Amino acid sequence: xxxxxxxxxxxxxxxxxxxxxxxxxxxxxxxxxxxxxxxxxxxxxxxxxxxxxxxxxxxxxxxxxxxxxxxxxxxxxxxxxxxxxxxxxxxxxxxxxxxxxxxxxxxxxxxxxxxxxxxxxxxxxxxxxxxxxxxxxxxxxxxxxxxxxxxxxxxxxxxxxxxxxxxxxxxxxxxxxxxxxxxxxxxxxxxxxxxxxxxxxxxxxxxxxxxxxxxxxxxxxxxxxxxxxxxxxxxxxxxxx
Numbered sequence: 001x002x003x004x005x006x007x008x009x010x011x012x013x014x015x016x017x018x019x020x021x022x023x024x025x026x027x028x029x030x031x032x033x034x035x036x037x038x039x040x041x042x043x044x045x046x047x048x049x050x051x052x053x054x055x056x057x058x059x060x061x062x063x064x065x066x067x068x069x070x071x072x073x074x075x076x077x078x079x080x081x082x083x084x085x086x087x088x089x090x091x092x093x094x095x096x097x098x099x100x101x102x103x104x105x106x107x108x109x110x111x112x113x114x115x116x117x118x119x120x121x122x123x124x125x126x127x128x129x130x131x132x133x134x135x136x137x138x139x140x141x142x143x144x145x146x147x148x149x150x151x152x153x154x155x156x157x158x159x160x161x162x163x164x165x166x167x168x169x170x171x172x173x174x175x176x177x178x179x180x181x182x183x184x185x186x187x188x189x190x191x192x193x194x195x196x197x198x199x200x201x202x203x204x205x206x207x208x209x210x211x212x213x214x215x216x217x218x219x220x221x222x223x224x225x226x227x228x229x230x231x232x233x234x235x236x237x238x239x240x241x
Contacts (some may be wrong), residue, residue: 022050042140064092082143085133119154153176155187184205
């Protein structure tokens with residue numbers, strides 16, 4: 001597949017009803033696209049994640065201002081993978097802090113469960129542009145992951161992994177590792193530089209996971225960082241990309 005296939009692209013004003021209507025439109029598009037078997041396996045997960053992401057954009061991104069816009073797209077990319085992208089013009093948020101708080105909380109809370117749902121039901125998710133854009137992927141043909149997916153930890157550092165920032169980064173990643181199970185994901189979308197101290201932290205994190213039989217995956221790295229990791233032979237130990 002050489003080009004993306006657009007399933008639905010739309011901008012809506014930030015209201016509850018328009019968010020709901022968009023999700024209903026997405027559901028119908030997915031029914032037509034996926035067919036009976038695909039709908040049975042994935043429709044619930046995709047629609048649920050879309051509802052969480054779009055409603056978060058209404059409530060937090062646009063702060064319930066009906067004059068502000070939310071931009072949504074659903075497309076098929078190589079894989080085949082369904083990619084949903086949701087963006088808004090709001091102030092953004094501290095991605096690392098909010099993800100850590102929601103993903104490591106123990107008992108269910110009356111609010112703040114959206115990111116945990118997004119993490120549990122997708123194959124990959126990433127916040128960009130300071131939290132103003134969310135990108136989620138579903139690998140088509142796989143079943144609903146919620147039945148078998150462990151509590152994956154996701155670390156999204158917002159500063160470069162260099163000597164000056166390592167002390168704080170160590171504590172952040174330690175808490176995330178301790179509060180999760182299964183695969184551990186490091187999203188480097190906001191990182192442009194990793195020095196020897198940063199490399200050491202990544203290796204130490206990987207080493208802490210290995211005795212428990214856990215794996216580590218690095219996503220969102222730019223080409224320079226991918227080349228660095230391959231030169232250091234990180235790809236022999238952890239998934240890169």
